Amino acid sequence: MLRLLLSAAFMLALGSTSAFADEAVTCPAFLDHDLPKLHSKDTVNLCDLAAGKPMLVVNTASHCGFTGQFKGLEALHERYAKQGLVVVGFASDDFNQEAKTEEEAATICFKNFGVTFTMIAPGPVTGADATPVFAHINQQAKAPRWNFNKYLLNAKGEVVKSFGSTVNPENKSVTQAIESVLQQSN
DSSP states (O other), X not given: OHHHHHHHHHHHHTTOOHHHHHHHHHSOGGGOSEEEBTTSSOEEEHHHHHXXXXXXXXXXXXXXXXXXXXXXXXXXXXXXXXXXXXXXXXXXXXXXXXXXXXXXHHIIIIIISOOOSEXXXXXXXXXXXXXXXXXXXXXXSOOOSSSOOEXXXXXXXXXXXXXXXXXXXTSHHHHHHHHHHHHHHO
16 A cells, blocks of 8 residues: 555656556455565565556475476466566465475475465465455355465456366466467457
8 A cells, every 4th residue: 555655646746646546456455465475484465466467376385196287387477578467376285295394395386396476475265364366366266165266367357267186287378278268468
């Protein structure tokens, strides 16, 4: 919220309110939170990372039969990042499959699978304690029932498609949906 107020003051000083209105529309409130990065002292505000861009949001776990999907998610990130897609993984222990420590989870993500997309530190993705991002997603789509559910959000932050754990990130249905959303946002 402070970011929007400062931006509004800056735009008013320049005599323009339309850019502020555009920024307010392109960054929904559910993204405007400082989230801790996985095994880092740094935080990320998804407004800074993804405002006005489509996102693929995934709840992840380090010790799951689907953990190998990190490779496919990284491939999507590499393939579509230049076109505007932002991939964000949310480590979660909602299904008792997360590593015991963030250090171990980071090793699995970053070293074992070469993940370069943004990973958020472990937090809940279901129920009343879900992170603000997942609380918003869960209102629009089915809440995750297991790890590696994938949610495709358009540039306005609306869930346009969701894919269950068994759908590989590089599945044609996923890539077609991503390409459609990217085409609509350009």
